Amino acid sequence: MQRQPSELIVVTKAKDLCAYVMAVTQKSPKHFRFTFVSRMQNLTLSVIENIYRANDTFITKENAAACEKRLEYQHKALTDLKISGYFSLLAFEQGCILAKQYEQISRQVADCQNLLGAWINSDRKRLQS
Numbered sequence: 001m002q003r004q005p006s007e008l009i010v011v012t013k014a015k016d017l018c019a020y021v022m023a024v025t026q027k028s029p030k031h032f033r034f035t036f037v038s039r040m041q042n043l044t045l046s047v048i049e050n051i052y053r054a055n056d057t058f059i060t061k062e063n064a065a066a067c068e069k070r071l072e073y074q075h076k077a078l079t080d081l082k083i084s085g086y087f088s089l090l091a092f093e094q095g096c097i098l099a100k101q102y103e104q105i106s107r108q109v110a111d112c113q114n115l116l117g118a119w120i121n122s123d124r125k126r127l128q129s
Helices: 009-026 030-055 064-093 099-128
Strands: none
Touching (some): 009 030, 009 064, 009 099, 030 064, 030 099, 064 099
């Protein structure tokens, strides 16, 4: 997926993860549809949703409530990424996805987690100075 000029890199990476999970799980055996497939798809959609919500929360030093709200959305996205990574491991172990697909999902999840962590740290530093 190509990054929009004004789009955060973490948004682009989360969209890439979601698109990959959607594509990979479409070929999964049907008996996994309501366990791993729908859960993995919904988690990656939730990651994007929470990143957008965090980005749309304008923060200033004077508005502590907005800072907490943004941090809450960022942490929800991080948690969903962790759960998504775990579900992809389970999906691999159960034969729902292939090893190379699990590895790709793991890499993309790690990229998103690192970018989200950097964003949280950036907000923290910006508000402290």
